[in-house]
Amino acid sequence: DQQVKQNSPSLSVQEGRISILNCDYTNSMFDYFLWYKKYPAEGPTFLISISSIKDKNEDGRFTVFLNKSAKHLSLHIVPSQPGDSAVYFCAASYSGGGADGLTFGKGTHLIIQP
Amino acid sequence: NAGVMQNPRHLVRRRGQEARLRCSPMKGHSHVYWYRQLPEEGLKFMVYLQKENIIDESGMPKERFSAEFPKEGPSILRIQQVVRGDSAAYFCASSPVLATFSGANVLTFGAGSRLTVL
Numbered sequence: 001d002q003q004v005k006q007n008s009p010s011l012s013v014q015e016g017r018i019s020i021l022n023c024d025y026t027n028s029m030f031d032y033f034l035w036y037k038k039y040p041a042e043g044p045t046f047l048i049s050i051s052s053i054k055d056k057n058e059d060g061r062f063t064v065f066l067n068k069s070a071k072h073l074s075l076h077i078v079p080s081q082p083g084d085s086a087v088y089f090c091a092a093s094y095s096g097g098g099a100d101g102l103t104f105g106k107g108t109h110l111i112i113q114p
Numbered sequence: 115n116a117g118v119m120q121n122p123r124h125l126v127r128r129r130g131q132e133a134r135l136r137c138s139p140m141k142g143h144s145h146v147y148w149y150r151q152l153p154e155e156g157l158k159f160m161v162y163l164q165k166e167n168i169i170d171e172s173g174m175p176k177e178r179f180s181a182e183f184p185k186e187g188p189s190i191l192r193i194q195q196v197v198r199g200d201s202a203a204y205f206c207a208s209s210p211v212l213a214t215f216s217g218a219n220v221l222t223f224g225a226g227s228r229l230t231v232l
Contacts, residue, residue, distance in 0.1 A: 004156070006156075034220060036223075041225065041226075042225050042226075043118070043120075043205055043207075043223030043224050043225045043226050044157070044205070044223045045223070046220045046221070046222070049220065089156060089157065102159060102221065103159075104149075104156035104157040104158070105156050106154070106155055106156040107156055
């Protein structure tokens with residue numbers, strides 16, 4: 001049973017436009033959400049996070065939106081740049097979950113076209 | 115300040131052999147986590163360790179897999195009698211304190227060890 005779902009295996013966006021990556025979750029206990037970015041042959045690197053008490057968190061070109069009622073979050077990248085081409089993983093955790101509270105989605109491969 | 119170091123980066127084993135994957139956490143980090151990524155899948159939690167203690171191994175297969183984090187030296191993930199289904203990328207992550215994900219701590223991942231079982 002997948003608790004964190006990224007339904008788009010890949011997404012192609014033109015350079016300079018907005019990239020929107022989506023993530024849905026089923027476990028209402030999740031109270032913290034993270035996005036990781038992964039290049040080939042490298043480990044995932046932390047990108048941005050959001051607590052369930054917020055509905056938006058912004059960091060430069062990256063903004064994460066959380067809709068708790070819909071159990072949905074999205075990552076917006078604007079403007080998209082070639083270096084943004086990578087696999088993006090959505091992850092979720094809950095305060096009482098300890099180490100195994102970090103549950104990952106399968107990832108979305110973002111391709112930025114020139 | 116080196117990040118999380120994993121070795122080997124690539125390991126090829128024949129069925130029935132043993133695989134040992136090593137992880138040195140970031141300097142100052144005393145908590146280590148192992149995750150596995152199967153082809154076309156996300157990262158799955160395996161085990162969480164502190165020095166000389168296994169804190170949570172709920173994601174570890176019951177047989178053939180073991181992990182340790184000795185007082186001195188790297189953390190080791192050991193897979194005995196490997197099978198083809200063990201072929202995956204194994205990622206180690208570390209954090210300085212319990213990763214409560216409250217915003218103060220997030221996991222720092224290594225580059226991974228890719229195990230191929232022939």
